[in-house]
Amino acid sequence: MISAPGWSGADGQGSAERGFTVEGCPSVVPMASGDVTPRKRLHSAEEAHCCSRPAPEGAGSIPISEETEEKAALCQPCQRKVSELHHSSLKEPSYTSLLLDQLQTPRGHEAGLGRCQVCSTPLLQLRQEALHALSLTSAPSFLPQPARITVSTSKQMSRSQPSSSSSSPSSLMALGERHRVQGxxxxxxxxxxxxxxxxxxxxxxxxxxxxxxxxxxxxxxxxxxxxxxxxxxxxxxxxxxxxxxxxxxxxxxxxxxxxxxxxxxxxxxxxxxxxxxxxxxxxxxxxxxxxxxxxxxxxxxxxxxxxxxxxxxxxxxxSIYPTNFTGILQALPPPAPPCLLRAVSKVKDNPGMGKVKVMMRICPSLEAPDSGSDSQSFLKVDSRKKQVTLYDPASSPHSSSGHRRSATVAVPKIFAFDAVFTQDASQAEVCSGTVAEVIQSVVNGADGCIFSFGQVKLGKTYTMIGKDSSTQSLGIVPCAISWLFKLINERKEKTGTRFSVRVSAVEIFGKDEELKDLLSEVSTGSLQDGQSPGIHLKEDPICGTQLQNQSELRAPTPEKAAFFLDAAISARSTTRPDADEDDRRNSHMLFTLHVYQYRMEKSGKGGSKVSGGRSRLHLIDLGSCEKVLSKSRDSGGGLCLSLNALGNVIMALANGAKHIPYRDSKLTMLLTESLGNINCRTTMIAHISDSPNNYAESLNTIQLASRIHRMRKKKSKYASSSSGGESSCEEGRIRKPPHLRPFPHRGGGGVEDGQWPLDPDLPCLMSDPEYASSSEQSCDTVIYVGPGGTAISDRELSDNEGPPAFVPIIPSLNRKRSGKDGPMDRDHFFNATLLRSCRRDWMYRWQ
Ligand SMILES: Nc1ncnc2c1ncn2[C@@H]1O[C@H](COP(=O)(O)OP(=O)(O)OP(=O)(O)O)[C@@H](O)[C@H]1O
Structure with missing residues (x-):
């Protein structure tokens, strides 16, 4: 320990703690610190020895660069001490290290080090001075002497050295101290x-x-x-x-x-x-x-x-989950197909709602390459005409696949679809060809549904989900997420419509068709609550079968929605390591994006009205059909009952049967709207193999797909649970684009005006007699308004992260008006739901 005459350790603590800057005392070397309260020291008895010079107002630390000034600021014993230390360091380099060690003494230990009784300069400061002097006299390569650290900010400079060169702002700072620039x-x-x-x-x-x-x-x-x-x-x-x-x-x-x-x-x-x-x-x-x-x-x-x-x-x-679609969407989102955004500003005719679009994807065979010629001989694709031609390999003269040749040559079977994707088609082609149109419908207010279908191991999951390894291998669900948000953003910018997206994911699994909420773990944070007891199907007299109590989580960004996809895949029973073939066959995942939207509009009479609603995009990865399409249920050993029921439903729909056996299975109950209701834009992607060995299965799949392709949807007896943008009219008669429902207007004008003033691209549906159809009477109501019908701003909206409450139709209202205006009068319905909305605590937070 270095000691010097005239030094006391009594008052060293405070100043050591506070730093070294001294304001108004030129005789003391100021040290850099913003925390200094130097005025206390000015009033101390010792400081009476010091001259007084007021520092510039606001000077947190006074830079000192002139050695002479520093020397002059010290009393004589202190100057002696500095030169003593300096000389010792020069003589013995290891002494420098010793000084540095002492300078790095933690603050709490500095109390005993003391300060000069004449000029109150702390001993530490003298050591620093000595080291500083050493640095000035030493060669530039002298390394262990960083006792001075340049600290500068523009603000400091402007305050403390308004006229000095900005190149020399320097102040001293004790080593080991954290320097904070005040103000x-x-x-x-x-x-x-x-x-x-x-x-x-x-x-x-x-x-x-x-x-x-x-x-x-x-x-x-x-x-x-x-x-x-x-x-x-x-x-x-x-x-x-x-x-x-x-x-x-x-x-x-x-x-x-x-x-x-x-x-x-x-x-x-x-x-x-x-x-x-x-x-x-x-x-x-x-x-x-x-x-x-x-x-x-x-x-x-x-x-x-x-x-x-x-x-x-x-x-x-x-990712915390086995897949990382969150990461890939964040880093390398799939480029949106040009047709997706083009249509934002061109919402005109909207054909195709009355039928299910059917697309065929041909999957490359995993068999030996020499079977390629067989594939050519039994399956021909005309992409331009969107046709698939099947030749029975058994009757093919070129058959080399071991099929027994029949005596007569079978007539080739030709099937046409909405699109045919060959073995060479990329994921991007498939996704853009299937997703864009459906997403447009959803953003326009109608429901959408895309599902895969086919035999085992033909790439159904690959088509729907894809892989997270690259953008090129992303499937329909991640692409749909990314593009939906893109379209929403475009629409938001163009029309001022406000959107909120929520996600739900449900699995139907096992032969008993158990329902599992795949997001319950994310929403509750509980590991054991994967199978939510609350989730069930409910038959609603107005809306038909509805899934109840599933988690519906807010996804303000595509990454968040992708995160829920990762979570859902992870929770799916097929992801379990011990999942067997049966599990995979009997597992269907329904991943749904719920799109809530509204906008304020001026009405003709100076008032305004709020229009909005909900639409949903169902993305379904169905299990595999193993002999599901064979004539009888008994013929398939490991039969998937859900898909068998689906086959029956499709047959019934295609044959125009009066009774459609939707209730035979939970899967078909859930798909009721998608398959049968004209208000949902549905796309099915059927998968077949290009191997002649799978000819029978491929033919079955193609025949069913072809039936669906020819099938006409009908006006549902139920109200759509979506906002019902799509008018319930027959195929071919739809001339108006899908639309949002108007909420009750405020201050006149509004619904009865039959006007849609804000978006010129969206012609008014209110003048359309078909507008007042069942489709606009939703059983789920989205609440966008506060008390008094006023719109809620983003800041005011809160989000409890729970699913929106189900708002059932009030039966009395329904009865009262049913005779006159159909199931329920539009305005009456809106008013009823609005009333409820005003009482509701929860609100959506908009993006
Ligand atoms: N077009 C393709 N390109 C590259 N790989 C593919 C393609 N189609 C399928 N695969 C691969 O084949 C395997 C089986 O595909 P997938 O699991 O998607 O079939 P699946 O029909 O969903 O099966 P399951 O019958 O179990 O439901 C996967 O490893 C998948 O990556």
């Missing part, structure tokens, strides 16, 4: 503090200069050559992980920004040149130096990485 405003400093024992005897902290903080440009000051001079390098050496290799922890603190902002920083020398880099041939001279060199390299590298590949950083984030 730095928009500009501040960042200090890297190195904690740990290995740096004893060397630098403990360095402050990163933030001269161009506003521009996001950061730099580290090279202090007394602490960081090596910048040298041209051929390449950057990757810095080892600081924490791991050095056993040190680096913490970043800043007065005005968070530590994450540092990832944007660019390290530069204090002259503004590029960040210092070192060649491996110049090894760092001390652990501290090497630490900061590596830190600088690391920051520089991460900044470059971030600049060039911003999204990949996110993609690398590991």
């Amino acid at each position: 730095a405003g928009s500009k501040g400093s960042v200090q890297v503090t190195v904690a740990g024992t290995q740096l004893t005897g060397s630098l403990g902290s360095v402050t990163i200069q933030t001269q161009q903080y506003l521009e996001g440009m950061w730099s580290i000051s090279r202090v007394n050559n602490f960081l090596p001079q910048p040298k041209p390098v051929s390449g950057l050496t990757a810095g080892a992980d600081v924490q791991a290799s050095e056993g040190q922890t680096a913490t970043l603190t800043t007065a005005t920004t968070t530590s994450t902002a540092l990832t944007h920083c660019r390290l530069r020398g204090h002259t503004g040149i590029p960040a210092p880099s070192v060649t491996p041939s110049h090894p760092p001279s001390s652990p501290a130096t090497s630490f900061f060199v590596r830190a600088a390299q690391k920051l520089n590298l991460s900044s470059k990485r971030k600049k060039h590949q911003p999204s990949l950083l996110h993609a690398q984030e590991p």
Whole structure:
């Protein structure tokens, strides 16, 4: 311990704690600290010896660069002490390390070090002075003397040195202390503090200069050559992980920004040149130096990485689920097909609602390559005509597949579909060909449904979900998520409509068709609650069969919706490692995107009305049909009952049967609307194999698909549970685009005006006699209005993250009006639901 005459340790604590800046006392070397309360010291008896000079107002720290000034500020014993320390250091280099050690003494231990009884200068300061003098007289390569650290911010400079050159802002700071710039405003400093024992005897902290903080440009000051001079390098050496290799922890603190902002920083020398880099041939001279060199390299590298590949950083984030569609959608979302966005501004005729679109995907056979010629001979595709021609391999003269040839040559069977995707079709082709139109309908207010269908292991899940390994392998569900949000954003910008998207995911699994809420774990955070007891199908007299109590979680971004997809896939029973063939065959996943939308509109009489509603996009990955299409139920050993029931429903629909056996299975109950209701735009993707060995199964699938393709949907006896944008009219008669329902207007005008003033692209449906059809009478009502019918702003809306409450039709209202206006009068219905809405606590938070 160094001691000096005239030193007392009594009052050292306070000033040591507070820092070293002294305001209004030129005889004391000011030290950099923003926390100083120097006026206390001015009033002390000791400070009576000091001259008084008022500091500029607001000067947090007074930079001192003139050695003579520093000397003059000290009393004579102190000056002697400084030169004594200085000479000792010059004589014995190890003495410098000793001084540094003492300067890094934790603050709590400084109480006993004391200060000069004449001028109150702390002993620590004298040591720093000695080291500073040493640095001025030593060679530039002198490394272990970083007692002075340049700390500067533009704000500081402007305050404390309004007329001085900005190139010399410097102040002193005790090592090991964190420096906070007081009142730095928009500009501040960042200090890297190195904690740990290995740096004893060397630098403990360095402050990163933030001269161009506003521009996001950061730099580290090279202090007394602490960081090596910048040298041209051929390449950057990757810095080892600081924490791991050095056993040190680096913490970043800043007065005005968070530590994450540092990832944007660019390290530069204090002259503004590029960040210092070192060649491996110049090894760092001390652990501290090497630490900061590596830190600088690391920051520089991460900044470059971030600049060039911003999204990949996110993609690398590991998923907590087996799949990571969240990451791929965030980093590399699939480009939207041009037709998707083109249609945003061109909502005109909307044909095709009255039937299920059927597309055929031919899956490459996993068999030996020589079977390719067989495939050519039994299956021919005309993509332009969208036709598939099947030749019975048994009757083919070229057959080499072991099929027994029949005596007569069978007539080729030709089937036409809405699209045929060959073995070579990419996922992108399939997705854009199937998804775009359905999404447009959903954003326009109708329901949509896409489902895959086919025999075992033909790529149904691959088509619907795909793989998360690349954008090219994404399936329909992730693409639909990404494009739906894109379309919503376009629509939002164009029309001012506000949207909210929610997600639900349900599995029907097992031969008993159990229902499982695949998102219950996410919504409750509970692991054991995968099979929600509350989820069930409910028969509603107005809306038909509805799924009740499933989790419906808000997805403000596509990434969030993809996160729910990851969660749902993970919770699905087929993801279990012990899932067998039967499990896979009997597992159907219904992933639904619920789109809520509304907009305020001016009505003709100076009032306004709110229109909106809900539409849903059902994306269904069906299980496999194993001999499901054979004539009798008994013929299939591992028969999937759900799909058998689906086959029966489709047959009944295609044959125009009066009774459609929807209730035979939960799956068909859920698909009732999608298959039978004209208000839902449905697309089926049937899968067949290109192997002649699967001819029988392929023929069955194609025949069923063809029936569905010819089938006409009918007006449902139930009201659509969606907003019912699509008018219930016969196929071919639809001339109006799907539409949102108007809510009751405020202040006149509105519904009865028959006007739709805001969106010229959307012709008014209110004048259409078919508009007042069952489709507009939803049994689920979305609440967008507050008390008094006023619109709720984004800020006012709250979101309990729960599913929207089910708002049943009030039976009395229904009875009262049914005789006159059909099942229920439109305005009466709206008023009823609006009344309920006003009482409702929950609201949606809009994006
Ligand atoms: N077009 C394709 N391109 C590349 N791989 C494919 C393709 N179709 C299917 N596969 C692969 O074939 C395998 C089986 O596909 P998938 O699981 O999607 O079939 P599935 O019909 O859903 O099966 P299951 O009968 O079990 O429901 C998967 O590994 C999938 O990646």
